[in-house]
Amino acid sequence: AILPILCYPDPRLHKVAKPVEAVDDRVRSILDDMLATMYDANGIGLAATQVDIHERIVVIDVSEERDQPMVLINPEIIWYSDEKVVGDEGCLSVPGIYDGVERSTQVHVRATDRDGQSRVIEADGLLAVCVQHELDHLLGKVFVEYLSPLKRNRIKTKLLKQKKTEERA
Ligand SMILES: O=C(O)C[C@@H](Cc1ccccc1)C(=O)SCC(=O)c1ccccc1
Ligand SMILES: [Zn+2]
Numbered sequence: 451a452i453l454p455i456l457c458y459p460d461p462r463l464h465k466v467a468k469p470v471e472a473v474d475d476r477v478r479s480i481l482d483d484m485l486a487t488m489y490d491a492n493g494i495g496l497a498a499t500q501v502d503i504h505e506r507i508v509v510i511d512v513s514e515e516r517d518q519p520m521v522l523i524n525p526e527i528i529w530y531s532d533e534k535v536v537g538d539e540g541c542l543s544v545p546g547i548y549d550g551v552e553r554s555t556q557v558h559v560r561a562t563d564r565d566g567q568s569r570v571i572e573a574d575g576l577l578a579v580c581v582q583h584e585l586d587h588l589l590g591k592v593f594v595e596y597l598s599p600l601k602r603n604r605i606k607t608k609l610l611k612q613k614k615t616e617e618r619a
Pocket of ligand 1: 492494495538539543584
């Protein structure tokens with residue numbers, strides 16, 4: 451099913467996700483819904499927090515063909531490169547806003563996949579950026595929090611105004 455994506459500044463986006471106890475059919479069903487929702491929204495990643503499910507689950511697909519889904523259950527970054535880069539980021543919970551965020555260029559992530567197997571993924575490029583962005587979501591952090599308070603307030607005002615016009619429409 452396509453799930454509704456929470457929109458900033460919804461307070462639920464700041465809840466901290468809990469670890470998944472067991473990779474069972476309930477979790478696999480959440481994974482399928484999150485992947486459907488991510489592809490429908492044309493995103494390259496989605497964290498469970500964004501669909502109001504507060505468990506440590508992330509899906510990612512950074513492939514051109516949109517046919518290489520990645521599932522990260524209970525992900526943790528076990529190594530960050532010292533080298534960092536500022537890249538333009540967007541967020542499905544902050545529609546229409548793109549701005550520069552500094553991230554490590556490479557990260558190593560330990561995560562469990564849909565079969566319950568634990569793996570370490572060595573990520574670079576857009577995948578490294580996306581992993582860091584998604585894991586922030588699981589900690590209740592949205593990328594606009596890296597921006598200046600002035601920019602963040604302008605974004606809040608803009609999105610709240612958008613929401614009002616949507617409700618009236
Ligand atoms: O809100 C999300 O987690 C999804 C987000 C992931 C992300 C994109 C870009 C940089 C970091 C994290 C998106 O997919 S935003 C929309 C999008 O499709 C996109 C934006 C910029 C570059 C590539 C894709
Ligand atoms: Zn996001």
